Amino acid sequence: MSTLGNIGAAPAHVLSALRLGRIERYVLLQLGKSLAVALGVISALVMLIDFVEISRGLGSDTDLSGVRILGLMLIKSPAVIVQLLPFVFLFGTLAAFVGLNRRSELIAMRAAGVSAWRFVLPAAGAALAAGVLTVTVIGPLAASGDGMFQRERGRISGAVGGGEQEAIWLREGEGQRQMVVRAARQDRANARLLDVTFFIYATDPEGRRAFTERIDAASASLSAGRWRLVDAVGAQTGQRATRYSTLDLPSSLADDEAFERFARPQSTPFWSLPGQIQRIEAAGFSSTAYRLRLQQLLSTPLAFAAMTILAAAFSLRLMRLGDLARMAVAAVVLGFAFFFLNQFSAAMGSAEVVPPFIAAWLPAVLTALAAFTLLFYTEDG
Structure with a gap:
């Protein structure tokens, strides 16, 4: 009965979380620092891999300078980084709450009667806002850069080998x-x-x-x-x-x-997808891949928020047990499980086994349900 009462009181925690106090602002500041570090590490890895790939691919076919390869990398990498942003929120949130626990700051907050909802929900709200910004601003810029890279790669390949052009x-x-x-x-x-x-x-x-x-x-x-x-x-x-x-x-x-010619879905900006879908269907071709891409972008804010809540709840529970090694391993497994589910669902949607709407939203919804379930169990017993 007490559990039901605590669950019923969750909306009150939501309303109080909307009013950011000193504690919420401090937690968000620590979260922002950890997310920046996670983003920097993942971005560096992606750009390094892309630089090597371009050097061994296009660079081996023609005499491209280091500056040219660097420029191609800078317009290609953002699209890959955007796809990996859920991992940024997963590992960044884990790192933030691990740091707060190791400094005994979360212990002091909870000893003072501060509910976990009070600092987890503002973090989820920030992730949700970041997801909206990613879909509407950052994502279109990254997609445009990917389109530029695809056209430039085709031009270089065609100039070198006399190259086949796409019909x-x-x-x-x-x-x-x-x-x-x-x-x-x-x-x-x-x-x-x-x-x-x-x-x-x-x-x-x-x-x-x-x-x-x-x-x-x-x-x-x-x-x-x-x-x-x-x-x-x-x-x-x-x-x-x-x-x-x-x-x-x-x-x-x-x-x-x-x-x-129709740009591939990953190279089509969010704002251009509805018009592109209409053009493809008017031309008599299947628009399944583009509809799937549109729904995946729409579900991105929910995925960011769900990964943040899941990482926070997971770290809270394991930090009480003091098992840092198991927490790190579980976080890696959790991230790859989400990635596998997302890729598998996208493959099912592309093959038209399931509708694009379900294929795109299923991973985000399942992650959100798992996150709230774990947080309820951790916080309310």
Whole structure:
């Protein structure tokens, strides 16, 4: 009965935690210092690995200077660091509360009747705010940097080896005529697509599509609402192929859309994901990976807060037993368990085994439930 009473009193602790006193501010200050150290260590490791990877990859194919490699590393690493931020909050929170316990400061707080909710919930609130900032500001900047790195890597690889370029797929049309365009290469200098194939479909009044014609062309340029095909060969269903020196096809695309390809989900900023999803679905392709990415970003603040509460509750319980070694091992296992669950859930969502919404939110929700359960058990018995 007393446990239920303590649980029912939790909202009162929440309200009191919203009013930050000297104790809360001090705990947040210690937490901020520990998070900064954890972020610095993880960032240094990521940048070192990326520097070596770029040096052995792109640097071995062409003569890149150290400054150039450093620049590529600086635009690539932030995207990886953002993905590892849950570990920053896990290990940073553990380090902060371990330090408070080793200095007997938490013992003094609790001896004075201060509930663990009073200093854990402000830490979780700070993590939640950091998650919102990450999703809305830091994440888009990191995604833009990753996109820049992917384009620069493709340009360097193409310049060195004559390199294959990723094919461009477009879809357009309205009413009774639909057209899918595939270009093997592009020539931006002359505003042309090279080795182009047009698949033309007819739509009946009931919405069913039937393939009617295929046209292959050496090049195609888009201008003034029409495709200009050069050295083209076209064949309608059941008929012999016809060769054209030039051929014009009507188009509903803008001129610059002829050179667009869909950026990978990790390179798409948060604010651009909804529009990207609409464009992909309008082009007739699957948007599952982009929907999954959007939901993962939306669940990020909850994941940060859950990892903070879990680390705090876990450290409180083990510090009472005085077992620092077991706490450190358990923290590492906990971090890898969360990472494995997140990756497994993302793989299930990408394979469309489960909906993207469930795949993205399941790890964060399970971590939050585990965190609150452990904190209730630790604090209220």
